Amino acid sequence: MPDRAFWQGRRVWLTGHTGFKGAWLALWLQSLGARVHGFSAGLVSEPSLYEVADVGDGMAGDVRGDVRSRSELRAAVARARPDVVFHMAAQSLVRRGLDKPVETFTVNVGGTAKVLDAVRSEAEPRAVVVVTSDKCYRNDGRGTPFREDDPLGGDDPYSASKAGQEHVAAAYRALGLPLATVRAGNAIGGGDWAPDRLVADCMRAALAGEPVAIRAPDAVRPWQHVLCPLEGYLTVAERLCDGERGTAWNFGPSDEDARPVAWLVERVRERWPGSFSVVAAGTAHAEAPALRLDSTRARERLGWSPRWDLAAALDATVSWYARYREGADMRAETLRQIAAFGAA
Numbered sequence: 001m002p003d004r005a006f007w008q009g010r011r012v013w014l015t016g017h018t019g020f021k022g023a024w025l026a027l028w029l030q031s032l033g034a035r036v037h038g039f040s041a042g043l044v045s046e047p048s049l050y051e052v053a054d055v056g057d058g059m060a061g062d063v064r065g066d067v068r069s070r071s072e073l074r075a076a077v078a079r080a081r082p083d084v085v086f087h088m089a090a091q092s093l094v095r096r097g098l099d100k101p102v103e104t105f106t107v108n109v110g111g112t113a114k115v116l117d118a119v120r121s122e123a124e125p126r127a128v129v130v131v132t133s134d135k136c137y138r139n140d141g142r143g144t145p146f147r148e149d150d151p152l153g154g155d156d157p158y159s160a161s162k163a164g165q166e167h168v169a170a171a172y173r174a175l176g177l178p179l180a181t182v183r184a185g186n187a188i189g190g191g192d193w194a195p196d197r198l199v200a201d202c203m204r205a206a207l208a209g210e211p212v213a214i215r216a217p218d219a220v221r222p223w224q225h226v227l228c229p230l231e232g233y234l235t236v237a238e239r240l241c242d243g244e245r246g247t248a249w250n251f252g253p254s255d256e257d258a259r260p261v262a263w264l265v266e267r268v269r270e271r272w273p274g275s276f277s278v279v280a281a282g283t284a285h286a287e288a289p290a291l292r293l294d295s296t297r298a299r300e301r302l303g304w305s306p307r308w309d310l311a312a313a314l315d316a317t318v319s320w321y322a323r324y325r326e327g328a329d330m331r332a333e334t335l336r337q338i339a340a341f342g343a344a
Contacts, residue, residue, distance in 0.1 A: 001342045002234040006241070008033035013082035013123075015039045015067065015115060016089035017059070020192040020200075021131070023049040024226050025086065025233070027331075028338050030058035037061035037080035039073070040089060049191025052324065054331040067111030073118035084237050085128040087115050090165075094135070095196050097158030108161035109168060116172040116179070127240035128177050129233050130169040134185035134222065134252065134293050136162035143220065143290030145255075148183070148248040148297055166248065173246050180236050180246040183293070184229035186221040188313055190320025190334065198261060202268045203321045206276040213281035217262035220290040224253040225313035227341045228306040235302050249302070252293030257310040264314075271318040307344040316340070 012029055016022040017038030029036045037060050043050060056062055061080055065072035067089050090108050091097065097104040112130065119125060137146040138153030152167070154160035166181055173179040192200040198214075205212035232251035240246060252258075265278060298304040308316065316337055323333045 002028075002032055002231065003238060004032050006238055010034045010084060011080065011082050012036050012084045012086065013039065013077060013080040014086045014088065016087070017055070017062075018042065018048065018050040019044045019088065019092070020049055020189070020194060021187060021226055021230065022088045023053065023055045023191065024189060024334070025088070025230050026055050026059065027053060027334055028227075028230060028234070031335055031338060035060040037063070037076070037082065039063045039065055039076045041066055045193035047193055049334075052191060052330045053334045057331070067115055068106055070114050070118065073114055074122050077118045077122040080123075082119075082123055082125050083127075084241070085119055085123075085125050086131065086233065086237070087112065087129070088131045089115070090131075091158070091161070093194065093196055094156060094158045097156060097161065101157035104157045104161050105164070109164035112165045112168045116168065116177060120172065120175065120177055126178060127237040128179040129237050129240070130165065130179060130181045131233065132165045132169075132181050132183050133162040134183050134250070134291060135159040136166050136183060139288040139291060141289050143292060145292040145294035146250070147294045148250055178240050178246055180240060181248045182229070182233050182236060182251060183248060184224070184232070184251040185291070186223050187226040187229060188223060188317050189226035190317055190324070190337070191330075198264060199268060199317060202265060202276065203318075206272050206274060207321065207325060209276070211277040211279045212265070213279050214261060214265060215281045217260065217280075218289070219261050220258050220292070221261070222252040222258045222291065222293050223264060223310055223313065224257065224306055225308045225316060225341070227338065228253065228308060228313075231307065232298055232302065232304050235304055239302065249298050250293040250295045251298055251304065252295045253306050253310060255292070257306075258292050259310065267314050268318060271314055273322055307341055312344070
């Protein structure tokens with residue numbers, strides 16, 4: 001688990017803090033005693049975890065800006081004076097990338113360059129963690145687990161932009177930033193309402209009493225609870241501050257938790273205290289038939305492994321949305337799940 005003594009009072013700059021993963025990370029850092037300064041373009045959905053869990057109540061700073069603006073980034077970094085940086089702000093949806101390829105490249109690739117340049121010029125951080133994606137790899141569809149040294153690439157704008165992020169990060173590492181990249185995907189958990197994410201689509205449909213449309217039911221993905229890779233990201237930051245050389249890290253579930261889309265939907269339906277129907281959504285575009293990660297490097301060098309298996313991840317996720325439907329205090333519920341994860 002993260003070292004509370006390490007994070008207590010530490011100044012952290014987190015881009016994308018209003019997104020799904022960013023809000024979970026911001027709240028976890030708050031619970032560890034860190035002073036979290038956020039930078040984000042705004043809320044990614046309505047509702048959003050950031051608002052539902054009152055994440056803003058514990059932020060040391062909350063700046064709304066554009067990662068494509070050098071002046072806004074430099075001002076935000078100068079204000080935050082971070083010791084640790086997590087760069088999570090991104091255009092994070094494959095299908096939006098197909099519709100808006102230029103935006104996807106300018107935000108994900110150009111934005112990453114401008115974020116790192118602002119950090120390099122306005123601060124002296126001890127750790128910079130750039131969050132990319134498991135889709136940064138050149139995927140031939142065979143389903144062989146990707147390792148960190150495998151070729152990068154992508155046949156759609158989103159995947160290609162994530163490979164581009166990796167190249168930008170490597171260049172700034174060579175310029176002297178204490179920087180690592182982290183690669184994970186298909187994270188599930190409470191508070192995700194983004195479109196075109198499977199569990200989010202299921203829960204949105206269940207809450208609204210509507211059918212959920214499923215694309216690519218046979219596609220295999222490495223499903224894991226969002227707290228599993230986030231624990232890895234926190235560990236990487238701690239190690240960078242201890243002087244470990246930056247590199248790339250995969251954070252994926254065990255092999256048996258890489259499951260087809262249709263299988264996962266049925267497990268969600270079994271757990272939901274109610275019912276929802278499923279309809280086919282037609283052909284999925286730019287979706288590889290299989291994607292798996294090899295996390296041997298993180299397991300052997302960081303001592304990291306997923307604290308929750310997929311069954312526990314689904315239990316926690318569906319329970320979160322059920323509590324939301326009941327009108328529970330969702331900041332308290334989200335913090336309770338973080339504590340339960342730590343005790344696992």
